[in-house]
Amino acid sequence: MKPVNAEITEVVSETPTIRTFFFDRSFGSEPGQFVMAWIRGVDEIPMALSYNNAITVQKVGSATSALFELDKGDSIGIRGPLGKGFDRKPGHILLIAGGVGAAPLAPLAENAASDGIKVTTLLGARTKEELVFKKRFERAGDVIIATDDGSEGIKGYVTQLIDNTEYFSQIYCCGPEIMMKKVLDKILPSKAQFSLHRYIKCGLGICGACCMDGLRVCMDGPVFSGEALKKSEFGIYRRNECGERVKV
């Protein structure tokens, strides 16, 4: 598909560095799917859908900075929804979110809770101000918080909160790769799903730029089972724009 025009209807400041951009159209996605967001004249970047009609973005580079210049009434091009989202499981699920990694997990929490699935969330960020979607997770179930500086919840990393994972029917995780790798090493891989971030070019499963071993993050993912990741380069290296290996 060609990019469709999406007009920004609202911009919500989630934290000092993270904003949610709501659009005038819904993308009918399943939680975990993503879109390619084209800031015209600048770049096109992969972004998780945090609502059916919104993306939640951390200001990290030129494209996200350009996006932060936009306001209500401005528009961008969107291709999507793309990729494969989270595989929903019944029972009592555990969500583990680090920083802006909360974006694809919040709609999963809401979705699951409304279907009667019990949801517990481990939510981590650098500081209290950087916690994303705390209220959304609280409305869906129990929330346990960790911040690097101890300004809310326990002082330390969200991975330190992981305990008794055999109690949960499924674990869903999104955050910095080093954090996700720590989670993968602590739990039963077959019971967990991870949403990955890679440099994506085509988004169509063709060019191979986002490949992690043989897996296409844009098409076979971005959500993968822990088992698929266990034997892979996940957590060890990724590829840059040139395709060179770069240590995670």
Next chain:
Amino acid sequence: MLSLKLTGIHLKNPLMLAAGIMGTTGGSMKRIAQSGAGGLVTKSIGVEPKSGHGNPSMVEVDCGYLNAMGLPNPSYKNFQQEIDTAKESGVPVIASIFGGCALDFSQIAGAIHADAFELNVSCPHAHGYGAEIGTAPALVEDITHVVKNVADVPVWVKLTPNVTNIKSIGLAAQKGGADAVVAINTVRAMAIDIDSGYPILGNRFGGLSGRAIKPVAIKCVYDLYEALDIPVIGVGGISDWKDAIEFIMAGAQAVEIGSAIGNNINVFNEISSGMEKFLSEKEWDLEDIYGMAHRL
């Protein structure tokens, strides 16, 4: 039934992965081999690491895909390990290489070990590379000749359709000593976002692949088969076994498949079983249909 010898290389079937598709990492090429490809052509590799054009670099259009990747690659200095990983699959690996001059090509070909080289003198949207070289017969002949001098494996030359007469470029490659030509690379194309007026691709224009270009490619293969003594490898818009048969009837000894992988990563297995079924129903073999259209 589908096996063949192509420029001295044994292929279990005439279906190869096209350059620029799933070809940057050893792991991704291995996966394509496991899904039934008879050969693997790598991403085009240059002298220095290159990040390519800005996004959007690929977009689906009405009847195919438009792309301007811009030759992103990790450079030949970081690429042998990917080829070696791909080779673990047991399928021949052909290194696609590009450069700005004959010296670039020979530097890479002298350093990389692969089962063959495919010279990319046909990328339509990389300034100073590709088609800017591949539209000049003298340059194509010179580059082919220089690579042939350093390479001890077959050298294929991939041609651009964006010329008045593709036969003259094919003849230049043959004169330079090419073992085969590959036709075609993408067709120059462009798309504009009507909501804003912006060209969609980061590079503004690019190359068209997929279904739309198949009849263009068939004609190029047909013409090259007539004009050349060396084998022609067909590529452009193949998405099912009928397309592959058509290319072989036009005069392709083997074919390469690219865009179709996006929607169907098992396209190689499906095409080879479809071809086998068709050929046995018709009581033909590959030799019977090779260049068939020319004899009728």
